[in-house]
Amino acid sequence: MIAGAMAGISEHAAIFPVDSIKTRMQVLAPVSVQAAGEGAAAAAARAPVTTFTQHLRLASVTEGVRSLWRGVGSVILGAGPAHAAHFGMYEFVREIAGGHDEGMKGVAGTALAGASATITSDALMNPFDVIKQRMQIQGSPFRSVWQCAKTVYRTEGLTAFYVSYPTTLTMTVPFTAVQFSVYESLKSLFNPSGAYSPITHVTAGGIAGGIAAAVTTPLDVAKTLLQTRGSSTDDRIRNARGMGEALRIIVERDGWRGLRRGLVPRVLTVAPSTAISWMSYEFFKVLIRQGGQLPETGTPA
CATH class of the missing domain: 1.50.40.10 (Mitochondrial carrier domain)
Incomplete structure (x- = not known):
């Protein structure tokens, strides 16, 4: 912990x-x-x-x-x-x-x-x-x-601190599904042998996280609207109550392109963290399997 x-x-x-x-x-x-x-x-x-x-x-x-x-x-x-x-x-x-x-x-x-x-x-x-x-x-x-x-x-x-909570949970499901499926596919493509390969895990993890972040950006934009609504001078935004209403406001005011706001920095923040996360996971998985012996590249994963 x-x-x-x-x-x-x-x-x-x-x-x-x-x-x-x-x-x-x-x-x-x-x-x-x-x-x-x-x-x-x-x-x-x-x-x-x-x-x-x-x-x-x-x-x-x-x-x-x-x-x-x-x-x-x-x-x-x-x-x-x-x-x-x-x-x-x-x-x-x-x-x-x-x-x-x-x-x-x-x-x-x-x-x-x-x-x-x-x-x-x-x-x-x-x-x-x-x-x-x-x-x-x-x-x-x-x-x-x-x-x-x-x-x-x-x-x-108190509700201001949790108005975006359902949106956050809704975003987590497709994010996790896309990330895991893309990671496993790329890992098999880059490293067919399945052996421990840090460069493979970092690369596949980063790409998987980046794609998952891009796919779920519309929900992230809605979450930001809900979490910052109290700082807005717009009455409709201030009174937005949930994900559906937030998405409607964004599309009405900024068109469908509004759902892509912040896509690049979101990918830039998520990709490195998922790359490190997957590399760490694969490292410790092999470390535990080998009884504490440090894994080397090529070790069966």
């Missing part, structure tokens, strides 16, 4: 600036690049900022690059307990549900354990994710996790 907690914190913190850009790209209300000597109102009437590089430049010019780390404290506070709970719940449920058994009972037990772990970790992480995104958006007034949490709770109530 401790290892899982540290891995979760490291993974999220390392890619946080890119994640901040993703959040800013997904927020529906457009922001604009402010030219030298131009007032904010005039800038707002001009070209909307839509690309990754435009958002990065805007953050650098108006708020400083350090603003892209705003909200990282929420990740540090939430990712540790959430990842620890994920691994702890997985092992607990797998043990009592027969996940170590042979045949279908083992498959069913492992599936139940994975689902239980996801539900538990997402339930713990969701409030921290809401706080994180409220602090990540352009011009956020919040400078501390506690200030943000207190304000959101006072003005919007």
Whole structure:
């Protein structure tokens, strides 16, 4: 559990600036690049900022690059307990549900354990994710996790921290299905022998995660709308109640292309983490099978 907690914190913190850009790209209300000597109102009437590089430049010019780390404290506070709970719940449920058994009972037990772990970790992480995104958006007034949490709770109530929870769980199912199927297919393609091969596991894991992230981006955009709705000045967005309504608002306001907002930074944040995750999984799988002896490339996996 401790290892899982540290891995979760490291993974999220390392890619946080890119994640901040993703959040800013997904927020529906457009922001604009402010030219030298131009007032904010005039800038707002001009070209909307839509690309990754435009958002990065805007953050650098108006708020400083350090603003892209705003909200990282929420990740540090939430990712540790959430990842620890994920691994702890997985092992607990797998043990009592027969996940170590042979045949279908083992498959069913492992599936139940994975689902239980996801539900538990997402339930713990969701409030921290809401706080994180409220602090990540352009011009956020919040400078501390506690200030943000207190304000959101006072003005919007406890439901604000969980309005996106069903969307998060809905997104997890296709993400996991795509990631696992693509990974296993690519692993067999790149390494037909099935032997331990770190480069294969990293490459297949990264590609699988990237594809899964791209496929589920529309749901991620909807989740961002729900989690940042309280910071919007648009009454309809502020009153959005669920995934279906969020998706309708996005398509009505920005067309179908709006469902692709933040696709590039989402892929850039997810692909490295899944690559490391799969490499670690395959490494420890062989390590345990060999009784603690370090695996070498070519070892049967």
